[in-house]
Amino acid sequence: xxxxxxxxxxxxxxxxxxxxAAGLAHAADVTVSxxxxxxxxxxxxxxxxxxxxxxxxxxxxxxxxxALLAQIAKGAPVDVFASADQETMDxxxxxxxxxxxxxxxxxxxxxxxxxxxxxGVTLKSLAELQQPAVxxxxxxxxxxxxxxxxxxxxxxxxxxxxxxxxxxxxxQNVRQALDYVSRGETEAGFVYATDAFVLKDKxxxxxxxxxxxxxxxxxxxxxxxxxxxxxxxFLDFVASAAGQAVLAKYGFQKP
Numbered sequence: 001x002x003x004x005x006x007x008x009x010x011x012x013x014x015x016x017x018x019x020x021a022a023g024l025a026h027a028a029d030v031t032v033s034x035x036x037x038x039x040x041x042x043x044x045x046x047x048x049x050x051x052x053x054x055x056x057x058x059x060x061x062x063x064x065x066x067a068l069l070a071q072i073a074k075g076a077p078v079d080v081f082a083s084a085d086q087e088t089m090d091x092x093x094x095x096x097x098x099x100x101x102x103x104x105x106x107x108x109x110x111x112x113x114x115x116x117x118x119x120g121v122t123l124k125s126l127a128e129l130q131q132p133a134v135x136x137x138x139x140x141x142x143x144x145x146x147x148x149x150x151x152x153x154x155x156x157x158x159x160x161x162x163x164x165x166x167x168x169x170x171x172q173n174v175r176q177a178l179d180y181v182s183r184g185e186t187e188a189g190f191v192y193a194t195d196a197f198v199l200k201d202k203x204x205x206x207x208x209x210x211x212x213x214x215x216x217x218x219x220x221x222x223x224x225x226x227x228x229x230x231x232x233x234f235l236d237f238v239a240s241a242a243g244q245a246v247l248a249k250y251g252f253q254k255p
Contacts, residue, residue, distance in 0.1 A: 030230040031077060033061045033068040035084035035146070035217065036173040037109065037192050041250040042082075048246070049237045056230055064173040066144040072097055072222055079225030080234050082217060084109070084174070084192075085146035089218040099228060103220040105255035106238050107247050110193040111150050111209040116184045116202065123206045126158050129167070129188060138180035138189030139168045147174040150211050151190040157212060178203065194251040216255060 034042055039062045046058040061068065061078070065088040072078050073095055081098070083089045092098055113129070115121050121133055129137060140148030148170070155161040169186050171177035174195055181189035182202040189203075192215070196205050219238060221231035237243045244254070 028056045028227070028230065029059055030056060030079050030227050030234050031059045031061070031225060032080040032082065032234060033063075033072060033076070033078045034080075034082040035065045035068070036062050036175040037084055037147070037195055038062065038082055038217075039175065040198050041194070041247050041252065044249075045238065045243055045246050048242060049234060052237065053230070053233055056233075058234065062175075064140070064145045066146075067173075069097075072224060075224060077224060077226055078222050079227050079231035080219065081222050082106075082219040082238075083146070084215070084217055085149065086213075086216060086218055087149070088146060089220065092220070092222075097222055097224065099221040099223055099231075102232065102235065103218055104235065104239065105216050106219050106235075107217045107244075107252035108255055109215040109217065109252060111147065111154065111190060111211050111215060112193050112196055113188055113206045113209060114178075114181050114191055114196050114203040115188050115206055116181055117204050119184060120204065121187050121206075123188065125207065126155065126160055126209065129160070130163050134187045135167060136169050136180075136186035136188075137164060137167045138171055138177040138186040138191075140174050140177050140190070141170045141172065145171065145173055147177065147190060147192060150213070150215060151209070153213070154209050154211055197251040217252075 050056055065083040069088050069092055139151050142148040142152040155164050169180055174191050177189045178191045178195045180186045182199050196203055219235055221228055
C-alpha cells in the first residue's frame with residue numbers, strides 16, 4: 001500500500017523538526033579556541049558556564065595562539081578566540097576576524113624559568129643559563145608561540161640570545177616546553193607561571209623573567225562562528241567573579 005500524501009507530509013514535517021532540533025543543538029554549542037596555557041583553567045570553567053546556561057555545551061580547541069589564529073583565518077567555525085598575547089589578537093583584528101567591540105583583556109601572567117624537581121639545576125639569573133651544566137633549554141618557537149616571543153625578547157634585551165639559542169629545544173606551544181622540563185629532557189625551560197603551577201610536583205620555578213611587554217591575555221568573539229550570542233555569554237562569564245575565581249585558582253592574575 002502506497003503512503004498517502006498526508007503521510008508524506010507528516011514524514012516531511014517530522015524530518016524538518018528533526019533537522020531544526022539538530023540545528024538548535026549545534027547552535028547551542030560554543031566553540032572556544034584558546035591558548036594552550038589556559039587548558040586547565042578553561043576546562044574547569046566549562047561545567048559552571050554550562051550549568052548557568054542550560055542546553056549550551058562548550059567545545060575547546062587548545063594550541064599555540066598563532067596556530068589558532070591561522071585556523072580561524074582559514075574559516076574554522078570558532079565562536080571565541082583567547083590569545084596569550086596582544087600581538088596575535090591584533091592580527092586577528094586587522095584581518096577583520098573579530099566581532100567589533102567584543103575584544104577585552106581578561107587575565108595576565110608572568111614568564112618564569114623552571115627546572116625539573118628531580119636532578120634540576122640551581123640558577124638565579126638569565127646569565128647563569130650559559131653555564132655548562134645547562135645543556136638544553138625548552139623554549140616555545142618565537143615565530144609561532146607567544147611565550148617564545150616573550151623569551152626571545154627578554155634574552156635579546158640581556159644580550160644573551162646568541163649564547164642561549166644553540167641550547168634551545170623549540171616547542172610547538174608552551175605546554176610542550178613544560179613537558180620537556182617535567183620529563184627531565186631539558187635542564188631548564190621558559191614557561192608561564194601558571195604552567196609551572198599545573199605541574200608543581202614535577203617542576204620548580206627558579207626565577208621570574210621581566211618582560212618589556214606585559215603578558216596580558218585578550219579574548220574576543222569571532223565573526224566565523226555559529227553562536228555569537230553564546231560566545232558573548234562565555235566572555236561575560238570569564239570576566240565574572242565566578243570565572244575570575246577559577247582563573248585565579250590556577251595562578252592567573254587580574255588583567
